[in-house]
Amino acid sequence: MSESETSFGRYGGQYVPEALMPALEELEDAYQRYVLENEDGFLDEFEERMREFGGRPTPLQRADRLSERYGREVYLKREDLVHGGAHKLNNALGQVLLAKYMGKERIIAETGAGQHGTATAMAAAHLEMPCEIYMGRTDVNRQRPNVYRMRMNGAAVNPVDAGSATLKEAINATLRDWATTVETTHYVIGSVVGPHPFPKMVRDFQAVISEEAREQIQAQAGRLPDSVVACAGGGSNTMGAFHAFVPDESVALYAVEAGGSSLDIDEEAGLAPNSATLSTGTDGVLHGAMTKLLQSGDGQIMESHSVSAGLDYAGVGPELSHLVATDRVTPVSVDDETALNAFHRLSRLEGIIPALESSHALGYLEDAAEDLGEVVVVNVSGRGDKDLETVLEETEKRDLEAAPDVEVFER
Amino acid sequence: MTDSDIERAIREHHPALITYITAGDPSLEETKAYVEALDRGGSDLIELGLPFSEPIAEGPTIQAAINRSLAAGTTPRRFFEMVDDLETDAPLLVMTYYNMVLQYGSSGESRDGPDVRPFVERAAEAGLSGIIVPDLPAEESGPLKAACEEFGLDLVFIVAPTTAGERLETIMSQASGFVYVQARLGTTGARADVSGATHESLERLAAYDASADGVPKAVGFGVSEADHAAEIVTAGADGVIVGSALIDLIADADDPAAALEAKARELKGGAEAGLADAPTKQ
Numbered sequence: 001m002s003e004s005e006t007s008f009g010r011y012g013g014q015y016v017p018e019a020l021m022p023a024l025e026e027l028e029d030a031y032q033r034y035v036l037e038n039e040d041g042f043l044d045e046f047e048e049r050m051r052e053f054g055g056r057p058t059p060l061q062r063a064d065r066l067s068e069r070y071g072r073e074v075y076l077k078r079e080d081l082v083h084g085g086a087h088k089l090n091n092a093l094g095q096v097l098l099a100k101y102m103g104k105e106r107i108i109a110e111t112g113a114g115q116h117g118t119a120t121a122m123a124a125a126h127l128e129m130p131c132e133i134y135m136g137r138t139d140v141n142r143q144r145p146n147v148y149r150m151r152m153n154g155a156a157v158n159p160v161d162a163g164s165a166t167l168k169e170a171i172n173a174t175l176r177d178w179a180t181t182v183e184t185t186h187y188v189i190g191s192v193v194g195p196h197p198f199p200k201m202v203r204d205f206q207a208v209i210s211e212e213a214r215e216q217i218q219a220q221a222g223r224l225p226d227s228v229v230a231c232a233g234g235g236s237n238t239m240g241a242f243h244a245f246v247p248d249e250s251v252a253l254y255a256v257e258a259g260g261s262s263l264d265i266d267e268e269a270g271l272a273p274n275s276a277t278l279s280t281g282t283d284g285v286l287h288g289a290m291t292k293l294l295q296s297g298d299g300q301i302m303e304s305h306s307v308s309a310g311l312d313y314a315g316v317g318p319e320l321s322h323l324v325a326t327d328r329v330t331p332v333s334v335d336d337e338t339a340l341n342a343f344h345r346l347s348r349l350e351g352i353i354p355a356l357e358s359s360h361a362l363g364y365l366e367d368a369a370e371d372l373g374e375v376v377v378v379n380v381s382g383r384g385d386k387d388l389e390t391v392l393e394e395t396e397k398r399d400l401e402a403a404p405d406v407e408v409f410e411r
Numbered sequence: 412m413t414d415s416d417i418e419r420a421i422r423e424h425h426p427a428l429i430t431y432i433t434a435g436d437p438s439l440e441e442t443k444a445y446v447e448a449l450d451r452g453g454s455d456l457i458e459l460g461l462p463f464s465e466p467i468a469e470g471p472t473i474q475a476a477i478n479r480s481l482a483a484g485t486t487p488r489r490f491f492e493m494v495d496d497l498e499t500d501a502p503l504l505v506m507t508y509y510n511m512v513l514q515y516g517s518s519g520e521s522r523d524g525p526d527v528r529p530f531v532e533r534a535a536e537a538g539l540s541g542i543i544v545p546d547l548p549a550e551e552s553g554p555l556k557a558a559c560e561e562f563g564l565d566l567v568f569i570v571a572p573t574t575a576g577e578r579l580e581t582i583m584s585q586a587s588g589f590v591y592v593q594a595r596l597g598t599t600g601a602r603a604d605v606s607g608a609t610h611e612s613l614e615r616l617a618a619y620d621a622s623a624d625g626v627p628k629a630v631g632f633g634v635s636e637a638d639h640a641a642e643i644v645t646a647g648a649d650g651v652i653v654g655s656a657l658i659d660l661i662a663d664a665d666d667p668a669a670a671l672e673a674k675a676r677e678l679k680g681g682a683e684a685g686l687a688d689a690p691t692k693q
Contacts, residue, residue: 006550010524013550014550014551015509015546015547015548015551016467016546016548017467017468017545017546017548017569017571018548018549018568018569018571018574018582018593019569019571019572019593020573021548021550021573021574021578022571022573022574022575023573025578162474162478168465172465172466172467176467176468176470176597176598179467179468179596179597179598180596180598181596182573182596183573183596270464282525283513283524283525284510284513284514284525285508285509285510286465286510288546290524293510295510295514297514298486298487298511298514298515299463299487299510299511299514299515300463300464300481301464301465301510
């Protein structure tokens with residue numbers, strides 16, 4: 001395989017133990033045949049299931065009060081309405097179905113916020129596949145409802161105690177499982193990260209977001225948007241929201257990262273109080289790909305932070321690193337407080353409770369450093385029911401301008 | 412092509428004992444003493460793990476060793492300084508993850524990203540004879556292979572139970588020093604028996620070993636006892652690799668250096684006993 005096929009410029013590649021390489025070759029072959037060439041009607045079945053089980057297409061909704069507030073036409077791509085409450089099902093259902101076509105007998109996946117885990121558990125139940133989810137202990141504790149949902153759908157949930165016990169450690173544990181069970185098991189990776197062909201394949205499953213939005217905005221606004229705004233952790237909703245717009249040079253693409261509490265890093269302690277990998281990271285190899293990373297000068301991976309578990313990751317998809325390096329995508333960041341305010345604002349102004357991840361994209365509307373133009377599409381990647389407990393706690397700690405009266409929360 | 416230090420050590424001391432410990436567990440000063448003990452005990456090659464925070468190929472034992480080492484403040488610079496001071500009969504290799512190789516000596520961002528050359532140059536200067544990178548398959552090894560050739564180090568490749576056909580051929584054509592035959596799927600860690608996959612792998616590899624200067628084959632992953640070593644050598648391996656069982660001694664023994672020396676002697680004895688039982692090998 002030539003380098004150009006497995007990478008995006010200097011990013012991407014296949015940096016995995018030899019034991020996994022034959023599985024990646026097998027997956028590459030299946031991706032080519034079923035996903036790219038629709039062999040055995042794979043895509044037809046996938047699209048039908050996404051309609052009937054997944055609830056696609058999702059609306060592109062004009063947000064009237066946000067539009068008024070910001071003096072621009074703000075459109076929301078409502079991925080929060082996908083079955084399960086987030087865009088994650090687009091990829092999870094695609095990969096579980098692919099695993100079935102490949103004759104695999106078992107599904108494993110990592111999860112951070114639990115959204116990918118729940119989507120994978122739902123897809124596995126729907127398609128009758130045994131499923132195990134690895135989840136960092138910290139995330140298990142801060143995303144309880146999702147743990148219950150995975151269990152309800154019949155998936156095993158394996159808590160991971162290593163390190164900061166978040167997404168990075170969950171990925172390590174899933175890779176170790178896969179290195180043991182690779183012959184019968186498919187690893188449903190949850191974002192546009194990992195070794196080739198995962199970043200391309202996951203992007204292709206998520207690209208439906210921008211394919212729909214691009215048609216919808218032209219039908220509704222009569223034109224392409226001036227900008228598309230999406231939050232970026234690993235980057236699957238980001239690439240999904242951007243992909244169809246990448247060739248449209250007039251459309252500015254903003255990847256909004258978690259600024260956490262600060263963009264500074266504490267090298268001595270190995271801590272980055274943010275997850276702003278595209279904005280502040282450096283090139284390195286993690287979880288199978290060359291990409292931007294939060295790392296020390298020696299190459300040790302930093303512990304990242306975000307109030308949003310789904311953005312809390314020290315790496316990012318290699319294609320996003322490439323699109324940033326080639327100036328097609330502009331990385332920006334929104335801190336915890338701005339995201340929390342955006343969460344409350346959308347809930348109150350539009351009647352939509354967004355995920356904390358998506359709240360970062362919405363937060364950027366408030367203090368955009370760049371001119372977003374007249375027509376803006378914001379990807380609401382998921383709904384925020386899973387975040388209510390975190391939001392209550394984090395809101396009590398702060399004096400948030402957009403929060404409802406704290407009296408309500410007296411406990 | 413003349414034999415490298417590593418190939419010579421394996422041929423002269425056939426069947427070879429290759430030992431692994433994580434450098435800096437529990438401190439670099441103690442690592443020095445442990446390496447010398449393994450050398451005295453008859454280890455023919457010694458792999459030193461340079462810890463990386465995300466060791467995806469390791470099982471719980473080596474993960475814990477890596478955590479202890481990182482907590483003790485092990486850095487690449489201190490690691491190389493420790494190796495500078497080592498004097499052993501056994502050639503030394505460094506085993507680490509690709510990001511550690513990439514970042515060493517990278518001062519800020521160059522346009523083309525980080526460079527593997529400074530790490531290899533420093534490894535050669537410290538007297539290391541080879542490098543093993545468990546997350547670097549043949550496909551991505553071009554830059555590191557070139558740097559290793561430039562500085563006279565062997566880049567050791569891993570062959571897994573899943574490696575076959577064209578992949579196996581590619582790896583065997585690039586191999587130098589020895590081929591690391593992964594005994595079973597999964598991660599590193601001591602096991603109670605020798606995997607059936609080991610025998611299958613050695614049979615598959617035998618097909619590529621026809622020429623006289625074929626690269627030696629050493630088997631690791633799960634090997635912990637002298638009778639495992641014997642069985643593996645009888646099956647046709649040129650060496651056995653033991654890691655997690657030694658880490659356990661470092662963590663638990665009252666006198667780890669003495670325990671390591673005795674364990675090395677026992678394992679080497681097992682390998683030699685296995686050779687006596689081998690059909691026609693050498």
